[in-house]
Amino acid sequence: xxxxxxxxxxxxxxxxxxxxxxxxxxxxxxxxxxxxxxxxxxxxxxxxxxxxxxxxxxxxxxxxxxxxxxxxxxxxxxxxxxxxxxxxxxxxxxxxxxxxxxxxxxxxxxxx
Amino acid sequence: xxxxxxxxxxxxxxxxxxxxxxxxxxxxxxxxxxxxxxxxxxxxxxxxxxxxxxxxxxxxxxxxxxxxxxxxxxxxxxxxxxxxxxxxxxxxxxxxxxxxxxxxxxxxxxxx
DNA sequence: ACACGACTTGCACAGTTCTTCAAGTCATGT
DNA sequence: ACATGACTTGAAGAACTGTGCAAGTCGTGT
Numbered sequence: 001x002x003x004x005x006x007x008x009x010x011x012x013x014x015x016x017x018x019x020x021x022x023x024x025x026x027x028x029x030x031x032x033x034x035x036x037x038x039x040x041x042x043x044x045x046x047x048x049x050x051x052x053x054x055x056x057x058x059x060x061x062x063x064x065x066x067x068x069x070x071x072x073x074x075x076x077x078x079x080x081x082x083x084x085x086x087x088x089x090x091x092x093x094x095x096x097x098x099x100x101x102x103x104x105x106x107x108x109x110x111x112x
Numbered sequence: 113x114x115x116x117x118x119x120x121x122x123x124x125x126x127x128x129x130x131x132x133x134x135x136x137x138x139x140x141x142x143x144x145x146x147x148x149x150x151x152x153x154x155x156x157x158x159x160x161x162x163x164x165x166x167x168x169x170x171x172x173x174x175x176x177x178x179x180x181x182x183x184x185x186x187x188x189x190x191x192x193x194x195x196x197x198x199x200x201x202x203x204x205x206x207x208x209x210x211x212x213x214x215x216x217x218x219x220x221x222x223x224x
Numbered sequence: 225a226c227a228c229g230a231c232t233t234g235c236a237c238a239g240t241t242c243t244t245c246a247a248g249t250c251a252t253g254t
Numbered sequence: 255a256c257a258t259g260a261c262t263t264g265a266a267g268a269a270c271t272g273t274g275c276a277a278g279t280c281g282t283g284t
Contacts, residue, residue: 006131008132009128011129012202012203013125013129014129016129017125017129019118019122022121026118035260035261035262036259036260039260044243045244047246048244050262052242053262054262067254068251076206078158079202082198085197086194088117089194090122091117093189095120132272148231157275158232159232159233161231165231178280180282181230182230183231
């Protein structure tokens with residue numbers, strides 16, 4: 001049952017490898033959100049949101065609790081904020097180095 | 113004309129979401145390596161290694177140069193090291209919370 | 225010019241992940 | 255007890271990713 005570390009890391013990053021899941025984590029790292037609040041911010045089917053939340057729950061990155069008829073999610077590991085920040089840093093470095101990728105990346109950027 | 117940032121982030125993390133690519137980045141963040149050196153450390157087919165290197169090249173996370181008959185790779189963004197460290201931190205947090213995966217995480221965790 | 229080692233690329237097959245629809249659960253208000 | 259709003263789950267097909275083999279390129283030494 002020995003899962004090598006690099007394997008665990010890969011799984012971990014894979015969990016972050018989806019736009020909706022990134023959005024969720026960013027919103028949750030600001031403050032806790034009920035599912036319907038997330039739904040209002042992220043343009044996606046309820047069932048799809050639920051699927052992505054399930055992925056994040058499975059990897060223990062978020063936890064949910066019931067609160068007066070709603071389900072409220074929160075990040076279980078506060079360091080997630082640091083990680084997203086580190087990613088932002090690297091990303092801006094890469095973008096700056098490439099200089100001109102921004103234009104190609106714009107389709108559908110209206111949303112955010 | 114801004115990139116949907118969460119989309120770019122997701123792509124970025126997706127790039128990290130593969131055991132071989134994690135290994136590669138860890139090795140390269142120690143020092144530059146020629147392909148055949150990577151091959152000696154990572155147990156995969158040459159063509160598979162090459163494919164994964166291509167993925168990392170495409171996302172500008174590594175660069176390659178030819179050097180006396182060999183191809184040498186290096187990380188192009190030094191902050192990658194920080195990112196891997198941040199991931200390690202979160203991972204150990206999650207693991208500690210879950211309790212019993214720790215043993216598996218020790219092989220080679222001395223350095224990384 | 226030729227062979228060889230060091231890599232990379234193309235490709236087909238297999239496995240994995242996403243998306244959506246339909247159905248199901250659960251707690252609250254009437 | 256029933257309806258409703260708030261979510262979750264199951265499942266099927268589409269889309270994407272990874273793997274290994276065969277073939278190809280590139281540079282160096284003979």
